[in-house]
Amino acid sequence: MRIVFTSLASYGHLYPLLPLARAARAAGHDVVYATAPEFHPAVEKAGLEPVAAGMTLPEAFGEAFAGDTRERHEVPREELARGIGRAFGRVMPARFMTDLAPVIADRKPDLLVYEMGNPGGAFAAHVAGIPSMAHGFGRVSAGDLMVPIREQFTVLAEEAGLTGNSAVFWDHPFVDICPESVQAPEFVAGARRVPLRPVGWSDGGELPAGVADRGRPLIYLTLGSTGHAQAHLLAEAVRGLAALDADVLVATGPAVDVAALGEVPGNVRLESWVPQAELLPHVDLVVHHGGSGTTLGAFGAGAPQLVLPQGADQYTNADAVVAAGVGAQLVGEAMTAEAVRESARRLLADSAVADAVRRLAAEVAGMPSPEEVAAGLGAYVG
Incomplete structure (x- = not known):
C-alpha cells in the first residue's frame, strides 16, 4: 500500500x-x-x-x-x-x-x-x-x-x-x-x-549525566522551542524551583540566551536541548508551557505537571491537566517564583495527584x- x-x-x-x-x-x-x-x-x-x-x-x-x-x-x-x-x-x-x-x-x-x-x-x-x-x-x-x-x-x-x-x-x-x-x-x-x-519522538541523544542516578526528586522545566520561551519567565520559574530540595533540569530551547538567566544555584542545570522522550520517564515533576507533546509525554511517563501556559492551545491543555487531577496551572500574573515553588512542593507530595497520574499513565499504556x-x-x- x-x-x-x-x-x-x-x-x-x-x-x-x-x-x-x-x-x-x-x-x-x-x-x-x-x-x-x-x-x-x-x-x-x-x-x-x-x-x-x-x-x-x-x-x-x-x-x-x-x-x-x-x-x-x-x-x-x-x-x-x-x-x-x-x-x-x-x-x-x-x-x-x-x-x-x-x-x-x-x-x-x-x-x-x-x-x-x-x-x-x-x-x-x-x-x-x-x-x-x-x-x-x-x-x-x-x-x-x-x-x-x-x-x-x-x-x-x-x-x-x-x-x-x-x-x-x-x-x-x-x-x-x-x-x-x-x-x-x-x-x-x-x-x-x-x-x-x-509515543514521544526526538532526534536521539544522550541523557544528561546523573539523571538516572540521584537521591532526590528531579524537576524538568521547559517552555518549549518557540518565542514563548522568554528568559524572564524561565528565570522566575528557576528561582522558585531552586528553593526546593530537588534537582532542576532546565531545557532552555533556542529562543533563550542562557547568559540572560544569570547565575543559577548548584541544584539547577541548564541545557539548550534534551532528548525529552527519553528523559520524561526519569522525571518526578514536569513544569512546562502546555505544549501538546510535553503534556502527552508527561501523561504517558506518569509525571505530575505544573503548566505555565503562554498561548494557543496551551490554555486548554492546562485546563485538561487540572481537570484530570494530574497537575496544576499558573496563568499570567499568578505565575510568580513563590507560586511556582509552592505549587511544585504540593504536587511532589500530593498522594491524590500521584494516584491520578498512575491511572492516566495506565490508560496511555493500554x-x-x-x-x-x-x-x-x-x-x-x-
Missing part, C-alpha cells in the same frame, strides 16, 4: 506523526512524508523519505500579515485572531493543496494521512479522489482561536467540494493520540476516533501501539 503522510512544518506538528509513519514503513508500506524542505532532515533521521510541500509557519504568517509592520503586541486581539485564522485556515491549506497535487499524481497513494493542523492534505486528497484520514497531535481544542481558523478552512473545503462538519474532520477516521479521558468530550462524541498510544494501528491501515482504503 502506498501512503503519503503530511503535516505542517513545525516540530510540534511533525513529530507526533513519525511513530505511525515509521511503523507503516516497517510493515512494508511505501511511505513518503510531505512537508517543507526545512524539516526534511528530521524526516530523514526518522528513516523516512521526504517530499517537498507547503511552507513554514513564519512564511505563512508573513503572507497573512503582508505589509503590516507592527509588532505582535501592537495588533488588536480581534485583528490578530483574524490574521492567525488566515494563516492556518487559508494560506497554509491552499499552499499544501497546490503542492500535494503533483505528489499525489506521481506517487498515486492509496491513502493520505494528514495532520489535523494541515487540512490542505484532506482537500488535496478529496480533489484527487483518494481516501484520507486525520492524525492528531494532542487534545482537539475548541478554544476561541479555532473559530476564525475553522471559518477560513471551511470555506476552502467547500471550494474543494468537501462538505460536512469540519469540527470532526469531515467524518474522516481520526488517529487520536490523546487519551479519551482527557480528550474534549464533544469531539469524542462525534469523531471517528482511531486511538493510538502517544492504547494501541503504532505497530498495531499501522497493521490496520488497509481498512481505511476503499
Whole structure:
C-alpha cells in the first residue's frame, strides 16, 4: 500500500506523526512524508523519505500579515485572531493543496494521512479522489482561536467540494493520540476516533549525566522551542524551583540566551536541548508551557505537571491537566517564583495527584501501539 503522510512544518506538528509513519514503513508500506524542505532532515533521521510541500509557519504568517509592520503586541486581539485564522485556515491549506497535487499524481497513494493542523492534505486528497484520514497531535481544542481558523478552512473545503462538519474532520477516521479521558468530550462524541498510544519522538541523544542516578526528586522545566520561551519567565520559574530540595533540569530551547538567566544555584542545570522522550520517564515533576507533546509525554511517563501556559492551545491543555487531577496551572500574573515553588512542593507530595497520574499513565499504556494501528491501515482504503 502506498501512503503519503503530511503535516505542517513545525516540530510540534511533525513529530507526533513519525511513530505511525515509521511503523507503516516497517510493515512494508511505501511511505513518503510531505512537508517543507526545512524539516526534511528530521524526516530523514526518522528513516523516512521526504517530499517537498507547503511552507513554514513564519512564511505563512508573513503572507497573512503582508505589509503590516507592527509588532505582535501592537495588533488588536480581534485583528490578530483574524490574521492567525488566515494563516492556518487559508494560506497554509491552499499552499499544501497546490503542492500535494503533483505528489499525489506521481506517487498515486492509496491513502493520505494528514495532520489535523494541515487540512490542505484532506482537500488535496478529496480533489484527487483518494481516501484520507486525520492524525492528531494532542487534545482537539475548541478554544476561541479555532473559530476564525475553522471559518477560513471551511470555506476552502467547500471550494474543494468537501462538505460536512469540519469540527470532526469531515467524518474522516481520526488517529487520536490523546487519551479519551482527557480528550474534549464533544469531539469524542462525534469523531471517528482511531486511538493510538502517544509515543514521544526526538532526534536521539544522550541523557544528561546523573539523571538516572540521584537521591532526590528531579524537576524538568521547559517552555518549549518557540518565542514563548522568554528568559524572564524561565528565570522566575528557576528561582522558585531552586528553593526546593530537588534537582532542576532546565531545557532552555533556542529562543533563550542562557547568559540572560544569570547565575543559577548548584541544584539547577541548564541545557539548550534534551532528548525529552527519553528523559520524561526519569522525571518526578514536569513544569512546562502546555505544549501538546510535553503534556502527552508527561501523561504517558506518569509525571505530575505544573503548566505555565503562554498561548494557543496551551490554555486548554492546562485546563485538561487540572481537570484530570494530574497537575496544576499558573496563568499570567499568578505565575510568580513563590507560586511556582509552592505549587511544585504540593504536587511532589500530593498522594491524590500521584494516584491520578498512575491511572492516566495506565490508560496511555493500554492504547494501541503504532505497530498495531499501522497493521490496520488497509481498512481505511476503499
